[in-house]
Amino acid sequence: MKRGTREYTIWSVGIVAIIVAALFPVFWLLMLSLKTPATVGDGRLWPKEFTFANYEALFTGGFYDSPFLRPLINSILIALIATTIAIILASFTAYAIARLNFPGKALVLAGSLAIAMFPPISVVGPLFDMWRALGIYDTYPGLIIPYLTFALPLAIYTLVAFFREIPWELEQAAAVDGATPMQAFRKVIVPLATPGMFTAAILVFIFCWNDFLFAITLTSSKEGAQTVPAALAFFTGESQFTAPTGNIAAAAILVTIPIILFVLFFQRRIVAGLTAGAVKG
Amino acid sequence: MAEIKLRGVTKRFPDGTEAVKQMDLDIGDGEFMIFVGPSGCGKSTALRMIAGLEDISDGELEIGGEVVNDRAPKDRDIAMVFQSYALYPHMSVRDNIAFPLKIAGASDEEVTSKVEEAARILDLDRLLDRKPANLSGGQRQRVAMGRAIVRDPKAFLMDEPLSNLDAKLRVQMRTEVSRIQQRLGTTMVYVTHDQTEAMTLGDRVAVMRAGVLQQVDSPQKLYDHPNNLFVAGFIGSPAMNFFPARVENGRVTLPFGEAPAPAGVEASGDVIAGLRPEDFEDAEFAPEGHDNALTFDAPIVLTESMGSETYAYFTYQGGAAQSDELNELAADAGLTDLPSSGENQAVARLDPQTKAHEGATTRRWMNAGKLHLFDPHDGHNLAHGDATPATAGGRQESSPQQPVAGTNEP
Amino acid sequence: MSSAAPPQVGAAAQKPKKVGLTERGRAERKLAWMLCAPAVFVMILVTAYPIGYALVLSLREVDLRFPNEGGFAGLDNYITVLSSGLWWEVVFNTLLITVISVIIELILGMIIALVMHRAIFGRGAVRTSVLIPYGIVTVVAAFAWFYAFSPETGFVNNTFLSPDDKAWFGEKGSALTVVIFAEVWKTTPFMALLLLAGLTTIDEGLYEAARVDGASAWQRFVRITLPLMKPAIAVALLFRTLDAFRVFDSIFVMTRGAQDTQSVSILGYDQLISRLNLGLGSAVSVLIFLMVLIIAFIFVKGFGASVPGQEEGR
Numbered sequence A: 001m002k003r004g005t006r007e008y009t010i011w012s013v014g015i016v017a018i019i020v021a022a023l024f025p026v027f028w029l030l031m032l033s034l035k036t037p038a039t040v041g042d043g044r045l046w047p048k049e050f051t052f053a054n055y056e057a058l059f060t061g062g063f064y065d066s067p068f069l070r071p072l073i074n075s076i077l078i079a080l081i082a083t084t085i086a087i088i089l090a091s092f093t094a095y096a097i098a099r100l101n102f103p104g105k106a107l108v109l110a111g112s113l114a115i116a117m118f119p120p121i122s123v124v125g126p127l128f129d130m131w132r133a134l135g136i137y138d139t140y141p142g143l144i145i146p147y148l149t150f151a152l153p154l155a156i157y158t159l160v161a162f163f164r165e166i167p168w169e170l171e172q173a174a175a176v177d178g179a180t181p182m183q184a185f186r187k188v189i190v191p192l193a194t195p196g197m198f199t200a201a202i203l204v205f206i207f208c209w210n211d212f213l214f215a216i217t218l219t220s221s222k223e224g225a226q227t228v229p230a231a232l233a234f235f236t237g238e239s240q241f242t243a244p245t246g247n248i249a250a251a252a253i254l255v256t257i258p259i260i261l262f263v264l265f266f267q268r269r270i271v272a273g274l275t276a277g278a279v280k281g
Numbered sequence B: 001m002a003e004i005k006l007r008g009v010t011k012r013f014p015d016g017t018e019a020v021k022q023m024d025l026d027i028g029d030g031e032f033m034i035f036v037g038p039s040g041c042g043k044s045t046a047l048r049m050i051a052g053l054e055d056i057s058d059g060e061l062e063i064g065g066e067v068v069n070d071r072a073p074k075d076r077d078i079a080m081v082f083q084s085y086a087l088y089p090h091m092s093v094r095d096n097i098a099f100p101l102k103i104a105g106a107s108d109e110e111v112t113s114k115v116e117e118a119a120r121i122l123d124l125d126r127l128l129d130r131k132p133a134n135l136s137g138g139q140r141q142r143v144a145m146g147r148a149i150v151r152d153p154k155a156f157l158m159d160e161p162l163s164n165l166d167a168k169l170r171v172q173m174r175t176e177v178s179r180i181q182q183r184l185g186t187t188m189v190y191v192t193h194d195q196t197e198a199m200t201l202g203d204r205v206a207v208m209r210a211g212v213l214q215q216v217d218s219p220q221k222l223y224d225h226p227n228n229l230f231v232a233g234f235i236g237s238p239a240m241n242f243f244p245a246r247v248e249n250g251r252v253t254l255p256f257g258e259a260p261a262p263a264g265v266e267a268s269g270d271v272i273a274g275l276r277p278e279d280f281e282d283a284e285f286a287p288e289g290h291d292n293a294l295t296f297d298a299p300i301v302l303t304e305s306m307g308s309e310t311y312a313y314f315t316y317q318g319g320a321a322q323s324d325e326l327n328e329l330a331a332d333a334g335l336t337d338l339p340s341s342g343e344n345q346a347v348a349r350l351d352p353q354t355k356a357h358e359g360a361t362t363r364r365w366m367n368a369g370k371l372h373l374f375d376p377h378d379g380h381n382l383a384h385g386d387a388t389p390a391t392a393g394g395r396q397e398s399s400p401q402q403p404v405a406g407t408n409e410p
Numbered sequence C: 001m002s003s004a005a006p007p008q009v010g011a012a013a014q015k016p017k018k019v020g021l022t023e024r025g026r027a028e029r030k031l032a033w034m035l036c037a038p039a040v041f042v043m044i045l046v047t048a049y050p051i052g053y054a055l056v057l058s059l060r061e062v063d064l065r066f067p068n069e070g071g072f073a074g075l076d077n078y079i080t081v082l083s084s085g086l087w088w089e090v091v092f093n094t095l096l097i098t099v100i101s102v103i104i105e106l107i108l109g110m111i112i113a114l115v116m117h118r119a120i121f122g123r124g125a126v127r128t129s130v131l132i133p134y135g136i137v138t139v140v141a142a143f144a145w146f147y148a149f150s151p152e153t154g155f156v157n158n159t160f161l162s163p164d165d166k167a168w169f170g171e172k173g174s175a176l177t178v179v180i181f182a183e184v185w186k187t188t189p190f191m192a193l194l195l196l197a198g199l200t201t202i203d204e205g206l207y208e209a210a211r212v213d214g215a216s217a218w219q220r221f222v223r224i225t226l227p228l229m230k231p232a233i234a235v236a237l238l239f240r241t242l243d244a245f246r247v248f249d250s251i252f253v254m255t256r257g258a259q260d261t262q263s264v265s266i267l268g269y270d271q272l273i274s275r276l277n278l279g280l281g282s283a284v285s286v287l288i289f290l291m292v293l294i295i296a297f298i299f300v301k302g303f304g305a306s307v308p309g310q311e312e313g314r
């Protein structure tokens, strides 16, 4: 009994410590974003007075003049488009790898892995130059293409791991039950593959949402394709002399909301997705 | 409902493996046909070719009088139960059973009524809204059966449908399968490597080995008149005992004495004799009225009591039966511990009141009238027709009285 | 039997005879290639081609501020980079950040993984909260810690941990410390999840057997967990090392490379984008690429990190 309580205490302390350490910075940013300009520098964890002014400031000026709205729209659209395309392409590839026999399979896997390790900084210079020559600098495609490239290995590995788990015998069961190959695919395989694809999509979305390097090198304006992380880094205060701390904190909280929602609702899936690809290693 | 005919059906895999070789078989309308044989002998491959899940490399397959070689599974109107059951995990039991009907475009009322009928037959009424993940093994098995029977197909194909169940459930489901097949009267092809299933379920049993059909017969006939050494050794448990023997002028010389050769044996020379364990008995319990019996002294090395009977392992003088066939059989059938395969030991199934015990030597009786004699070179049963002299090492053609009989590869 | 059967003699020796591809096999191959083609194309478009282009640029004298000048420069750009003290200092900074943060992450990650794996309760809560650092935008995390340490806004200087007026970002050592701190906070969960994946593959029975054999908890960890997790650890280390080596976002937000806190990625960005010196910047890019190759090579050869997917090319 004594040993039991001690163990219980150790676990409790460890668990609480991990949770606090993981969540504290978000709490801190949230508090910071609720401080008034006068108290933003007081270094307190709990604001003396609360204000939503920092959030309002992000959206004042509407579509054209708000410093945050356009980057937010850019971020959402670019991440969604890149995710959709990446998942479609990766599903094709992962299906081939999980289900078909063909020479070059190992090469495709090894190549994806190599790209997962590739340093993006090594290509931003050439891409900067190429995109300007092609006229896609500071446009959606200009960001979506590199996001696709670097998200594909993640998506392919996750999907291959999931697709291998699908009991493909069901396809045959459907065939003897009288289904055409297309019906078997639509009614049996797609419903089984969807959870894996959804998981991969979350991971890819998080990846695209997070990018900073391409966002600051391949875009230049919020009217173009600048995303929130890039906009954050170049935020200026309302006047030259006020630091934009509160506004940045507010913007940072806003871009964290989708992540928190994902994590809250899809914790199991994300963990499964992240661990699925790694298990074989 | 329909007959299924295989004409020289062969399966060659891309890597060159010939999993099924020149299979000829007629399965009658409403017949319960069992495929049995050691692991890897091509049972599943043969079944999957009938289902259309595997291309036929050579030969012709007819279902219901039509050649279906080039038809997709869905156009063959057959139903299959997989070893893993292959239930659709995202559908409820109801939807699983309804799937073939819905695919076929049945009306809602028809789907409902047929699903409910199938559920009633299989006692699944109360489980219809569960997902497969929440079912026990036996229940899953029944859902798989339900999916097969709901459509009233031309034939049922089942690949080891009971092998994932525990022993008790297997017996229970075995009678269930038999009951359903009888009730529906649908042609059935059933793959198993379980002898009991093969012997109790089938109208006829097709014994396969290394892709070659060995013998197709009713269970009793297989047991009483095995075509060759392989079938003799594979069917029956404990397996048939084999002894070295010699035939001359219609008499067989065994390690235990001399007996008249079985009817129809015309060969002479060295042979392999086979006798089932139950054809031995303690001399004191020996049945009366056998004119063709031998008695001899048997030193017991081991007894196993089964309650209703006792297996006694005894040794005999005169060396063990040796043949390439026999060694291969032992390996093939996984019978490495076949009591008489490598040493001069045999097993007898005795009356439980026997006094035989380890170390004792008791008087043993044997029914020599039940002897089987086999060619030591190719293993064919010498009593079956056109015997080639054992010493000549010839090969045997299909015996005339068997519907189909493959020959052995040397 | 059938005349098509191969001759018996030596048939066993030629058993795995190469049979020409069947119709189905050929179709399958073609389908597979068609399915892979788009993804492979996109991946190559943005990596292989640009890195080749970077190689070309690095051999020329291209400065976008003077677009009409420039020509073949041979290895001049490389010589300039490699002979500058700045480059080597930056490499040192990067390696320092990489090594320290990866070591800390490995230890913390292992602890967190064990907690997530073994926790008697609160498992879901731990997993959920740990995913926040994983999912959060790196720039956001960097700002959070920047504001926490910054003397103007932060609370860190108000605690007993630090003197009131410590200018964390005013000096290289403390600035790098904060950078490493932020990196560790952000990426330890990822490490922990990779390690957790390895942990879950270990058969529980082994622990029970070891328990029966009288092994203490620590002995079980050292004798069973660690050896069996070696592959998972090697993969996690490989990925995290390469990832840490590319460190960019945190430094950019916190110091922009001031106080000699540049990493190789910051230096590359500086040359390429801020100074528009494509020739020199490309030389830096190529060198970074080579260093990543070397690190990966060391891991695969030295630590025996078997690359996932390698063994499955059946």
Ligand SMILES: Nc1ncnc2c1ncn2[C@@H]1O[C@H](COP(=O)(O)OP(=O)(O)OP(=O)(O)O)[C@@H](O)[C@H]1O
Residues within 6 Å of the ligand: B013, B014, B015, B017, B018, B019, B037, B038, B039, B040, B041, B042, B043, B044, B045, B046, B193
């Ligand atoms: N796709 C394939 N490619 C090559 N060889 C195969 C393939 N599928 C099966 N085989 C081979 O064909 C032979 C027959 O296999 P099959 O699955 O029909 O055996 P089985 O009699 O069902 O055995 P079991 O009782 O173990 O299920 C085996 O030797 C097997 O290795």
Ligand SMILES: [Mg+2]
Residues within 6 Å of the ligand: B043, B044, B045, B159
């Ligand atoms: Mg099988």
